[in-house]
Amino acid sequence: MSVAPKEYNAKNITALEGLEPVRKRPGMYIGGVGSAGLHHLIWEIVDNSVDEAMNGHASEITVTLHKDGETVSVSDNGRGIPVDKHPKTKKSALEMVLTVLHAGGKFEGDNYKTSGGLHGVGASVVNALSKELVAIVKRDGVQYRMAFSRGQATSKLQKLRGTIRGTGTSITFTPDPTIFPRTTFNGDTIKQRLETASFLHRGVKVTYIDEVAKTRDTFLHENGIVDYLGKVIKEREARTIHEAPFTYRVDDEDRVEVTLQWTESTDEHVRSYVNGIPTGSGGTHENGFRGGVVKAVRNHVDTHSLTPRGVKITHEDIREGLIAIVSIFVAEPQFQGQTKDRLNNPEAHGLVESGVRSAMEQWLNNNPSVADAVIARIVAAARARAASRAASEAVSRKGGSKRTLLPGKLSDCVSGGKGKSELFIVEGDSAGGSAKQGRDRNCQAILPLRGKVLNTESATLKKILDNKEIQDMIASLGCGIGPSLNLANLRYDRIILLADADSDGHHITTLLLTFFYRHMPALIADGRLFIAVPPLYRIDIGKETFWAADEEDRERILAEHNGRANPEITRFKGLGEMMPKVLWNTTLDPTKRTLLKVEIDDHLETDRTISDLMGRDASARFRFIMERAEDASEIDV
Incomplete structure (x- = not known):
């Protein structure tokens, strides 16, 4: 049966107005609607307060997670968002900032020397994605209030009674x-970011008040990075090979701060930031640091x-064991996307590289x-890398031809990596x-695995390859594996981990x-691991059969029936x-199974978690267990 094509003309073109684009496609503005996107709402408002502090207009920022766990307030003692009417729109500046995309005070260089939010969309995006938002501004001895819901004003700009001291802005949103899908914030995530x-x-001075956990934390660090x-070195339980860190700091128009230490760890760990915003995917500033x-x-x-x-020293040998913090402040940052995960400014590379190289x-x-200790560490890394490369080559040589390289216990598929x-x-x-x-x-x-899998977090590369x-x-x-990994040679479209549903699994x-x-991160980045x-x-x-993945799933099914x-x-x-047919119907059949994409x-939180839970230091795991002991109503043993 053929279907006549629908008309396609001007009336089919939809022009979204105001903040509709944000609500239609939130992922374009906050990266997604999962946990990271939810918490990104807080970061957008906090970044505005930080911008005031960076430019010398604020000295205190307070963030409050309210009792419901879903409402957050961010306040600062900055200048306060202007409330006078805009000459063109006749709306208050406060309403424009919160209801109009690309409206803000950061497009003109006179207002902010450096800023994390130059697109003028942060506050309006948060407003668009909040069921309720209330802004309170203190300016000129007067306190103003205005309420919003889902991007629309629900009240006029109100001048509250009484004389107010000081200035500042407070944004409360839900x-x-x-x-x-989930609107409950994670208090620990907020605390770490602050x-x-x-x-x-x-x-x-940054204060975090958690009304859910009933805690109050104040952070003030005069020595900065x-x-x-x-703190990072202590968290990672890394042993440094020289006492004092290398520090490079320039406070010119383009501010650059770098500090680092070499440790006995076998990996490199760099945390980079632009105008106070974490750049988990790095960028030109991080590349410039490594080059320097x-x-x-x-x-x-x-x-x-x-x-x-x-001995042949490579750049991997030089950077092995390096733990570093890289923070730069630039007037016109060019981020890759609104989520600001990667810096693209080409001039940042040369700025950081030349400064770090000369100072180091x-x-x-x-x-x-110190130099002797660093060079000895690098030479040791070069020798270890050569030994592990030889071990890896030995593994490959054992099989002879490409076909016989495949392990005997592998039951391969017919398609052989295609489709x-x-x-x-x-x-x-x-x-x-x-x-x-x-x-x-x-x-x-x-591919069945025999026995307990090796904990690669606390093993040497040679032991891993053996x-x-x-x-x-x-x-x-x-x-x-490692730096030599080439996705083009991957033999399968997906890699799926299949273990028992209990605690051992x-x-x-x-x-x-x-x-x-740790050793094949490209598979995760490319979306291949499940x-x-x-x-x-x-x-x-009765005559029906149901399958439950865990206790919670079991109770849900029982309650429904x-x-x-x-x-x-x-x-x-x-x-x-399990009988083969049952395993197929519940776990292997692509039309019925459930797969979790890794x-x-x-990246920073993932690295810390793996280091704590799988590293050599048992005290981190002890703390983890003790802090969560009350949450364990049932232990699967």
Whole structure:
């Protein structure tokens, strides 16, 4: 049956007005409506207060998470948003800032020397995505109030009674539940972000009041990012190889602050910021920092002939173990997207690189004992990298031809990496056997893992490469590992982690995630890594069968069918006891299964969590358990 084409002309073109575009496509402005997007609302308002502080107009910022856990207030003692009427629109400046996209005081250089929000959309976006927002402004001894809902004014600008001292702005908002699936804020996430802001803007007092947890924290760091570096090193339990950090600071029109220390860690950890905004994806300023460090060290090594015979030093060797904070302030930042995750200013590269290179060369020359320790650390890294490369090559040579490189226990699929092929990495031989029998052989490959997976967070690279299970995973994927990873050689479209639905299975999944995050992060960034959700319970009610992934899911199903026939509940001991057909119907069948895509919303938080939960220091895990002991109503053992 053919369908006549619909007309397509001018009346089909929709022009969204006011803040409608924000409500229609919130992801364009805040990155998504998940947890990261929800908290981005707070960052937008906080950034406005920080802008006042950066330009010398405010000294205190207070953020309050109210008792409902869904309402946040951000106040500062800055100049206060103007309330006089705009000559063109005849609306108050306050209403324009909160209801008109690209309306703000940051387009003209006289108002703000540097700023995190130059697009003029932050406050209006928050207003558009809030079911209620109230702005209170203190200016000229008078207090003003105006209320909004979903981007529209619900009250006129009101002049409140009484004489007020001081100036400032307070924004109180509650996210719109029709936009966000979950509107409850995470107090710890807010606290960490605010503490970071206090490090980046030394001398600014930042107070966080959490009415849910009934806590109050005040952050004030006169030493700025130097204090921040010490905190990061302590959190990561890293042992430094030199006592005093390298610090470079310029307070000209384009302000640059850098501090770093080399440690005994085997990875590099850089946290970068532009105008106080974290740039998790880096950018030109971070690339300039890395280039400056590498060039300074190379010049020092070459000048003093410090390279041992037979050792080749790479830029990875120089940066291994480096922990650094990079913070720059520029008048016209060019961010990649409204979420400001990456800086694109080309001039920032040269600005940071030249300054860091010159200052570090002088620092190394003036501190010979520090320089000796740093160079010894770099040479050791170069030798270790050469040893691990040799070990990796040895793993590859064991198989001979490309075909025989594949591990024998891999049950490959027919499609061989074309189309929608999938590799299931399965816990245990028995589960692997059920998966092999129940799978779609045309597009689903099965790789069973024997025994406990190696914790790669606390293992050396050589030990990792010597591990048989990890060798099998690397060989099966075919794309390499670490810096040499090439996605073009990946043999499967998706990699799916399949473990038991109990606590042991979750632990194994966490161990595998740690490996992929540390040594194959490109698979996560490219959206290739998934977690399968097998059932933990089978629930038979009358003639119907239901599958529950966990206890909460089980209780939900029982509540929905309360009053019917007595349910029969079976708890699976593991995937291995499932019949192949059951495993297919519940976990493998693409039309029925549930897959969790592995994504990283906050690289810094992810790194800290993995370091705490999987690192060598058990005290971090002890603190984690003790802080959450009251939340554990049932322990799966």
